[in-house]
Amino acid sequence: ATGIEEHNNYAQDFIGACEDIKRELPHELISGGVSNVSFSFRGNDPVREAIHAVFLYYAIRNGMDMGIVNAGQLAIYDDLPAELRDAVEDVILNRRDDGTERLLDLAEKYRGSKTDEAANAQQAEWRSWDVKKRLEYSLVKGITEFIEQDTEEARQQASRPIEVIEGPLMDGMNVVGDLFGEGKMFLPQVVKSARVMKQAVAYLEPFIEASKEKGSSNGKMVIATVKGDVHDIGKNIVGVVLQCNNYEIVDLGVMVPAEKILRTAREVKAALIGLNGLIPP
Structure with a gap:
């Protein structure tokens, strides 16, 4: 969206080249x-984030396979x-000749304070939702507050x-x-979601432990994140759920060799x- 006609197909050419390369060199x-x-919209972060997304x-x-981009400024x-x-x-797909002009006309609507006001209005709205929808929103947006x-x-x-975890x-x-x-x-956003989930599970763990049924064990289970990986949210959730069902969990942590x-x-x-x-580090 530089306004230079010769540049109009650059993004579409890159996307097409990715497809060609993967087909010929998988x-x-x-x-x-x-x-x-x-870059043509520097100073208008909402539009730039939309273009990136x-x-x-x-x-x-x-x-x-990899994009070089500010991970803190990625829209869904x-x-x-x-x-x-x-x-x-x-603009990205070069679908119409007046695409750049139309985006320029629209860009002012999303610049600065108007976007901030819209974001504040959205926050006020989602806090009034049913708690299940609020939890989903927090996870998708990576909100821990x-x-x-x-x-x-x-x-x-x-x-x-x-049931809060399972539901x-x-x-x-x-x-x-x-x-x-x-x-x-994108991955940075998924990592933020995982942190929200981890905090919620950690909050529930004392209540889950207190509500466990006393009785015979269903057996022991060793759980671990394999060597080469530092992620543990899935492992931790499985451990909590199985403990609630009277399994004895031996958690070896992350980066554990076979x-x-x-x-x-x-x-x-x-x-x-x-x-x-x-995902390996």
């Missing part, structure tokens, strides 16, 4: 600088206002504390997973081994 990895696509959505779907594709998303797509307050409200409504919290993480799988959320996992399983006579692995 094991090659592709990276690209994303901020250059939006749309460009990444199409580039990733066509084979781009589905959360973009429809008129802004459509205008940006017209209200997570313990909302988790407690959900616990008060549930028959057992574990609204997992429902929210499923939304995050779907958005990530569709290329509408030899240690097998040795521990033999030593404690574990009935099960659970392995967690997401």
Whole structure:
């Protein structure tokens, strides 16, 4: 969107090149600088973030493996206002000759204080939603400010504390997973969502422990995040749920080599081994 006609197809050419490279050289990895696509709108962060989100959505779907972009300024594709998303797509995909002019006309609407006012209005609105929807929103947006307050409200409504994890919290993480799988959320945003989930689970753990049924053990299980990976949110959730069902959990933590996992399983006579692995560092 530089206003120079020869530049109009640059983004679409890159997206097409990603598809061609992956088809001809399927094991090659592709990276690209994303901020250059939006440089013409420097000073208008909402429009730049929309351009980044749309460009990444199409580039990733066509084979781009890594984008160089400010991870703290990434919008979620589905959360973009429809008129802004459509205008940006017209520019990125070069769908119409007057795309740049239309985006320029629209850009002023999203500059500065008007966007701040809209964001404040949205925050006031979502805090009035049902607690299950508030938990989902916090997870998708990576908001920790209200997570313990909302988790407690959900616990008060549930028959057992574990139901908060199995219900609204997992429902929210499923939304995050779907958005990530569709290329509408990106890894830095998923990491923020995982931190929110971890905080909610940590809040519930004392209540879950207190509500555990006393009785015979269903057996021991060794769980660990494999060597090469530092992520533990999935492992921690599995551990909490199984503990509630009278399994004795031996948690070895993260970055655990296979030899240690097998040795521990033999030593404690574990009935099960659970392995967690997401993305290597």
